[in-house]
Amino acid sequence: MRIQFEDGEFEGQAEWVFRRMLKVSWDQGEALLEHERLWEAARNWGKPISDSELTAAQIILDESIDAAIAGPYSYGLLGVHDRSALEQLVQVPLPDPHSPGAFEEGGVSYLPWPAMRSVAQIQARAVPQVLLEYVERDAVELAESDSQFRQLTALDGFPQPLGLDQSREFDEERRRYLNQIRQWCGEEALGKWDEILYLRGDNARLAGLMNEALTVLEKAGRERDAKRLRRKLDYPFIPWHKRRGEPVRWAAAGEGRPVGGPFLTICVRCSCLISPVPHDYVVNS
DSSP, X not given: OEEEOOSXXXXXXXXXXXXXXXXXXXXXXXXXXXXXXXXXXXXXXXXXXXXXXXXXXXXXXXXXXXXXXXXXXXXXXXEESOHHHHHHHHTSOOOOTTSTTOEEETTEEEEOHHHHHHHHHHHHHHSHHHHHHHHHHHHHHHHHOOGGGOEEEOTTSSEEEOOXXXXXXXXXXXXXXXXXXXXXXXHHHHHHHHHHHHHHHHHHHHHHHHHHHHHHHHHTTOHHHHHHHHHHHTOOOOOGGGTTTOOOOOOOTTSSEEOOXXXXXXXXXXXXXXXXOSSOEEOOO
């Protein structure tokens, strides 16, 4: 398609371009420019001080607020779909949608970065365990990952390998935003979380001892006794002869099919990280 520039430094020039490069028809151009002016003003109204702070806020909102109520948008904007529900959730009034840096479009109120950060900090203090569970999972994955084999998905959808230096920088940025989430959760929540992790470690050691005892009974031909004890314990231990030498493979919550009861969550890799919380999930065997 052949186009001609009507203003700017290329005014009067004409050239051929791919049709997919065109955003709107000429009669819709003013509306597009107004849209871009609104977004540019909102982006420039109190920018995030760092990428790690922005990423931390995005994760907190995604993990703690229903997307039908509100959610993060690019450049630190908070998109509010249900204003009254969000105000009820965070228990503070939101900025007026016509205040500086804010605007409404398509039935959604867009609030600038200061509002997004404030809501994220409130949610971090309100539901710290949800967020610290996320941080723990991500930190474990980060500790186990091999930087030399990291890759990202590029804009064209194809994997893009990262060099060692890029991988280290990527990992360091992950550590920064995880630490930011921890900081926003507060000292009291972190103290309670450390206690939870300590108790989980104790539960893991206890579960290992129980599993050893059940295995000894089964190998000694006392499978009925082992079965009876498993029923009393209400823990889903797999009999040793059914494992074929493989470790017990229970998945963390959300990775398998739901089962009832206060089951333990045992790490797929080492069968040692156990979480005594209800509604866990078990991998189909």
